[in-house]
Amino acid sequence: MTTVYTLKIDGRDVAGSEGQSIMEVAEENGIDIPGLCHLQGIHDRGACRLCMVEIAGSPRLAAACMTTISEGMEVTAHSERLLEYRQAITEMMFMERNHVCAVCVANNHCELQGMAAGLGLTHFDLPRINPKVDIDASHKLFAIDHNRCILCLRCVRVCDEIEGAHTWDIMHRGLETRVQTDMGIPWGESTTCTSCGKCVQVCPTGALFEKGRPVAAGSKTKRPFLPWLRVVQEERGL
């Protein structure tokens, strides 16, 4: 038997079961908390920091995707301060690598772009960092343009948790961090990649894309299969 807790998110009374995160409860109740590394169906890692919320009685902000609910919790998911912080984080993501929407395969179908629009971000004050990064187009179907990668690691997690291949992982640290295939060899030479394309499907930006067609022609919009696959896995005890 699971315990059910009641709590408030942005003043609304909501209920959730023990072990659920604030993010999950908010999603169930139609409250939109922004987030780019979060994706229903794969484990959360609390890295993008866009879902940071205020919890009454706590001096610190908490990541909604990683914080489990408790009885009587009062969560503020939207405030002036949080909006300012979220705008700043989004700006940092844009200014880290070479994000130019106009020439991107994911233009108008990009979660990062959508995030900026949703947060009312109109311009950037920070300078670009623009580290020199590569494009790996060695795979026969897909390619990765690291310039557009925001290191949400959805690809890494979906490959490991859903596909079970663990082709993707990360290397280096700080600004040098890159996602990699099979210990850093070109994607096309990977022996573990099953070419399933799940990583391309979950990528929030145009970093991972199918060769020869823009994201608009693909199916990067809704991903109903992920939570379903997770349920199937759990039922089979995997």
Added chain:
Amino acid sequence: MSEMPAAARPVRRRAITEETHEGPPRATAYVCEAASCMSAQAHDITLRLGERTARAGLGDVEVKRVGCLGLCAAGPLVEIAETGQLFERVRPDDVEPIVKALKKVKPADTRRSQGPFFEKQVRVATENFGRVDPESLEDYLARGGYEALQRVLSEMTSAEVREEITRSGLRGRGGAGYPTGLKWTTVAKAQGTQKYVICNADEGDPGAFMDRSVLESDPYRILEGMAIAAFAVHATEGYVYCRAEYPLAVARLRTAIRLAQRAGWLGGGIADTSFTFDVQVRLGAGAFVCGEETALIASVEGRRGTPRPRPPYPAVQGLWDCPTLINNVETFASVPAIIRKGPDWYAGIGAGKSRGTKVFALAGRIVNTGLVEVPMGMTLREIIDDIGGGIVDGRPFKAVQTGGPSGGCIPAEHLDTPVTYESLIELGSFMGSGGMIVMDDTSCMVDVAKYFQDFCRDESCGKCVPCRVGTTQMWMLLDKITRGRATLADLAQLERLAGIVQKMSLCGLGQGAPNPIFSTLRYFRDEYLAHVVDKRCPAGVCAIEQPAEVMA
């Protein structure tokens, strides 16, 4: 350095001299063989001194290597134990004065004062420094080693041990100052049959070398402290997570573990009781962030060393999801003394909510660079002027940086503040693990802030956005300021960014990264303004770029 790496060294090597003499030696020369003196040929001095005393027919003289004698600035150091006479900057080819002094030592001699550097210190965690051969279990036992563990195992319950630690007021010496007794109780009460104890020896702050010195000078003490902690929290396995950059510390620790296992102080059935505890060493591969406890645990587990949000805290869900106690080297080093001398004795030292003593590593523009242990509540002025001997070349003091990359710079007007966890936070700094970098008027505070930002930028693990991108953006702004190309808008942007990185980052590295900026802005805003508005660096450190002249 001919002896390093020390893996192939014989296990025991006590006296260098021929042991023909019956009874205790008449005179003993302690040669400091910690990393700092070792790098200045201290081991050659030991060998040479042994050779010379033997040739001079001094069979009743012992030459012995010991751990850190503290005054690293004057190394290599040799001390004559009986008289307290200290030889500084000894060279292997010039040991005759020491041999002469050894000849003169009489049984009636008493130790004379060694000056304020030594006299004003209170040694608890470092009490065996410079007194024992770091690898010798006999030496450690002779100085009261393992008395505490013996007492804990034979006379106390685990609850009593926790109670004593709580009563002593000991707080985490890694920097944050979390009450140690409370942490132990949390781990003890956490559900789970398997529990772990981890010693955090991943000391990475620039200018900090406390943990290294403890491991190099008195490794058994850590093992005893960890065993007591394991008994108190019902753990059976322990790990020491030490950075690989400390080869001497790792070698001595490994020797100590081996000898302690052999003597029955580690392993199954310790001291003929049913208590079982064993320790393994894990080496860090050079990531600063692995000093953060959740990243450290990931690293011990063999995963990528990145932090995860807390809660759940490691005390509840740590190594391999089991309740795990993580304490700093110095915290464990204080434990045996607390048990041996009683919690009230320890609580009697210190000030306010900060009880006991703290080890500091003095570095920078200070005369007595080295390792000191002082009671909490001593003022910064006493530490820097009396113990530290003031500033090199008699230059004016400008600031002292405490707490490493998460700390701040404290200016001259606050030198009379007593050093406690709370007072340093109030001043916008941080206790940190205990590094103190002293700066004089040749340091530019903007440049210092830039240095620490560069450090954080380089050491960011890259997991969360505010730390990965924010630290670089802040560093770029500071770089712009130091080159004289910034505007007041850039300064405002820097402050805004610093606030966001502090609030939004995932772990202590990112949350603390803006602290050097905040504290230098708080006390040295005029220096920032000089760079931004007047395009000059008051300390003359920064290379201000002159704007190209435009032909009218």
